[in-house]
Amino acid sequence: MPPASSILDTLIAIPVRNEAERIARCLKAIDGQAGLTPGRLGLVLFLNNCTDGTERIVADLVPQMSIPVRVIERVHAGAHAGWARRAAMDAAVAWLEEAGTAEAATLLTTDADSIVPPDWVAANLAALAAGADAVAGRVELIPEEAALLPPSLPARGRLEDSYDALITEMEARIDPDPHDPWPCHRTTIGASLAVRLPAYTQVGGMPEIPLGEDGAFVGALLQRGFRVRHDRAVLVLISARLTGRAAGGVADTIRSRCEEPDALCDARMEAVPRALHRYAWRARLRRLYNQGRLARDLGWARRLGIPEAEARRIAALPRVGEIVAAVDRASPRLAYRPLMPRQLPGQIRLARLVLPLLRAGLRLRRAMPATVPVIPSATADA
Numbered sequence: 001m002p003p004a005s006s007i008l009d010t011l012i013a014i015p016v017r018n019e020a021e022r023i024a025r026c027l028k029a030i031d032g033q034a035g036l037t038p039g040r041l042g043l044v045l046f047l048n049n050c051t052d053g054t055e056r057i058v059a060d061l062v063p064q065m066s067i068p069v070r071v072i073e074r075v076h077a078g079a080h081a082g083w084a085r086r087a088a089m090d091a092a093v094a095w096l097e098e099a100g101t102a103e104a105a106t107l108l109t110t111d112a113d114s115i116v117p118p119d120w121v122a123a124n125l126a127a128l129a130a131g132a133d134a135v136a137g138r139v140e141l142i143p144e145e146a147a148l149l150p151p152s153l154p155a156r157g158r159l160e161d162s163y164d165a166l167i168t169e170m171e172a173r174i175d176p177d178p179h180d181p182w183p184c185h186r187t188t189i190g191a192s193l194a195v196r197l198p199a200y201t202q203v204g205g206m207p208e209i210p211l212g213e214d215g216a217f218v219g220a221l222l223q224r225g226f227r228v229r230h231d232r233a234v235l236v237l238i239s240a241r242l243t244g245r246a247a248g249g250v251a252d253t254i255r256s257r258c259e260e261p262d263a264l265c266d267a268r269m270e271a272v273p274r275a276l277h278r279y280a281w282r283a284r285l286r287r288l289y290n291q292g293r294l295a296r297d298l299g300w301a302r303r304l305g306i307p308e309a310e311a312r313r314i315a316a317l318p319r320v321g322e323i324v325a326a327v328d329r330a331s332p333r334l335a336y337r338p339l340m341p342r343q344l345p346g347q348i349r350l351a352r353l354v355l356p357l358l359r360a361g362l363r364l365r366r367a368m369p370a371t372v373p374v375i376p377s378a379t380a381d382a
Helices: 023-031 054-064 081-099 120-129 152-174 197-202 213-223 250-259 272-290 299-303 308-315 320-330 341-367
Strands: 010-016 041-048 069-074 106-109 134-141 193-196 228-238
Touching: 010 023, 010 081, 010 120, 023 054, 041 054, 041 081, 054 069, 069 081, 081 106, 081 197, 081 213, 106 120, 106 197, 120 134, 120 193, 120 228, 134 213, 152 250, 152 272, 152 341, 193 197, 193 213, 213 228, 213 320, 272 299, 272 320, 272 341, 299 308, 308 320
Parallel strands: 010 041, 010 106, 041 069, 134 228
Antiparallel strands: 106 193, 134 193
């Protein structure tokens, strides 16, 4: 293992538990990162509750790696995914503080059963250099593992991917984020996250929760006004195994969909009219906030079924990201109603009809004086 460099400013933090079958593949991919200044990249491996010999494999491989590596081993009865990722990333923070590069440093995290491509770190750094505070990458299943799944599962995945791209474009055009423009995606997963260290510390680090720490972390960044880029150029291959290490994780999702092909889609997969309604309301809330009208005129709250006291509490929140998230939670008229898989083809056809009209309408609006947009409501309960 090479000595730590004075220019070390980019660390990958990986929680590891019983990954004897996959850790070598993961480390080889990490060590194969290209396009980086030598000495800039380091790795933290947080081995927790390993009982399958993972630690011996790591001990054999680390001395052969071209980047500095710190290995931490812990046994903790209350271990869970959020705790382990938090511990790995906090160990990386401590290392960067020792190196004296914390103020300009970058933290990345992935999973021990994933494979990062050779440009993964460079692609994340490029998105950060373009102005982002954090980067969420997209994922695909490892092809040879995906080939072993029932054919119905990849077929469903293709439908979901197609629909997700369509509604993501709708969202990006109706409620645009200048720091996350179309083309983008909406995947939030611990297998591919990067964040500037100051942003990480200002939101209190990775949430130490049993499940969904990745989504909660990105949500906290957005609510605090940090710039999060969902970059389609950042890709990680994830395992398609059916038995995972974290309850409720990707493996459990894949297995449940094998066992229940008609299981509901993710909450974000709503019917086109409901998605349009949600995005238009988000855009309106941001506009009211920017105009200073959110607390003065509570008509928006009445239309969304939010009680006055709760509306005033929400309107007093300091950041528009917090306000939009709070309204999403508080309004019974914005409750998520995810689709069934069999509904996806019809909604994809509808979205493909709506999108050209939406693009044309927005082009026309940009060419005209500013007007108040119409909030679709007649179809909100579709």
